[in-house]
Structures are given as C-alpha cells and as structure tokens.
Amino acid sequence: MSKRVFSGFRPTGRQHIGNYFGTIQNCLCLQEEYECFYCVVDLHALTTLESTLTLKDDVYNMVLDWLAAGIDPDKSVIFVQSHVPEVTELHMYLSMVTPLSWLLRVPTFKEKVRMHSENVNYGLVGYPVLMTSDIALYKGEVVPVGEDQLPHLELAREILRRFNSIFGEIFPEPQAKLTEFSMIVGLNGAEKMSKSADNYIEIAASPDDIRKRISSAYTDPARKYRSDPGHPEICNVFTLHKIFTPGRVAELEQECRRAGIGCTDCKMILAQSVTQYFEPFRERRLRLQSRPEYVSEVVRDGAARAAAVARQTLHEVKTVMNLLP
16 A cells, blocks of 8 residues: 655745646655655644735636646545634544743744744744645655755654654554755846745746836846856756756857857746646646636545544544543
8 A cells, every 4th residue: 555645835926937846746645656745834824924815816727727727526535624623623632742942942943033033932833744745644754845844844743753652553653755856046147036026937828928027037147148148057047948948048148158149038938838838737727727616525535545644543532641431
C-alpha cells in the first residue's frame, strides 16, 4: 500500500507562476506515487488575516487552479481544513502534551510577532500544534517540505513522539520528503514572486494581462539605451525565458549581448511564450468554471473521505486517553 502524504496550503486565491513551479508541479508528481491528502488550511490563515471577506473566494479559486492544473480528485483527497472539524479536537488533545516553551522557541513565531505585533493571538502561538494535528489526524507518513521548513516538521515529530510515549503508539512520526522548489524571482527582480510584493503573473491570467505584467518587469539595470549591449546573466526576464522559451535561449542571449534585440522585444517574446505555455490550463479552467458546483462537489467529497479517516483516528486517541465510556 502506498504511503500517505499530507500537505497543507494557505488559501491564497488565484495561483501565480511561483506557486505553479514551486508547489503545484510537485503535487502532480506525488499523486502518481503516494496516497495524497491536499488540504486548504483556512483555519491557519485566520491567525494573521485582518479580514475574511475574500476567504471563500480565495479557497474556491485556489482549488479551481489545482484542478485545472491536473491535481486529480480521483487520485488525491482534496479538502478544506475547517470542513473536517475533528482537527480542532485533536489540536486540543495534542496541546495538552506540548510544552509552551517548545512553541515560544519557534523562529517563525518570533517573526510573526514582529510582523503582527498588534495581534499576537492564541492561534498564532498554537499554530505548530494545529499543523501537527493536520498531519496526525490523517496519519500522514510523508510530508513534502523545503529545507527551511524542516524545523517545523521536527517540532511536529517531537509533539507526536511525546504523545506516543505517554499514551501508546498511535501516530507514525512523519518523515520529510525534501523537495527542490523552483524559486521564481518576481517581476521586480528583487525577491521571490508573491502577491504581497505585487510582482507576480497569475497562471490563469489573460494574454492581455500577461503582456501588461511582463511589460512592467525589471530588466538589465546596466542597459540604459536600446543600443547598449545587454547582460542576460543579471536580467530576470532572461531567467524566465529559460523556463518558457528554452528552445531560443542561446539565440536570445546572443542577440541581447550584441544589442541585436531590445528589452521591450525580449519582454514581448516572453509574454507570447508564457501565454502559449498556459493556454491548455486556461482552457481547462474555463471548462471547469462553467460548472459552478464542481469545486464544491470536489471539496465536499474530499471532506467526506478525510472525515472517515479523522473519525477513526480520534476514536483511537480517545480510547488510549481513556476519554471514551
């Protein structure tokens, strides 16, 4: 039997190119090899959200993009965290065996305190316990993470190890599956692609939107005039050509270095390549979008499948804790 993967994602709405190459492609590969539980962790999002007005739409658009990209509900369990409330009950039980000192030492907690000093809420402190509950509720054996997330998973393993030592071996200790996420630099050329930095291209963007976004991209700072030779090695647009226009990389590099092509021309070629690359995705998304209830059906079915596992896990937990009559 295939090992079980759990992976949770905060609801960020329409996905951008960084999301696609950083996480979605990884999910597509994993579902061919493992039993995958892919969860939109809307409860986690509440720890830092100032408003929930767009939360429902963000969840819908995120799942719609997943489905259009090829994440298959027949192969993977796709669901929303809050639709399986058993996770909050397990969170309570695990919180009883988690020392506060463990939570206060988490580097990301200290970072969140700096970022959200006006709202250091209980949920923010207990975030790692809820994350552990996400994994443990479905007895996740494998968790795909980047190297920067290894400390979070190790804390989850410590919490489950402590629970098991007190009450008995209920939970497997989840193992990390290191993934090499492609870090896509944003259009500003300074940091990774993200919505907060407004330096992104949505994978569902129209050809016009793609063209407008790329036309504003930061390029070679040393090239002030069209006649100046370019430096592709420091140009973010050229970096994106390696992904979207691989067959012309050598040609574009040569033309850029000898000023045979200008930055505007280079951007327009990239815009055409990005448009063509995601055309099949946009067509699938439009077809799915024409069935308004489809996403609801997928997450409803996913929640039912996830809940069946969750109820069994909670039964085992409450039994060993002597909470059942």
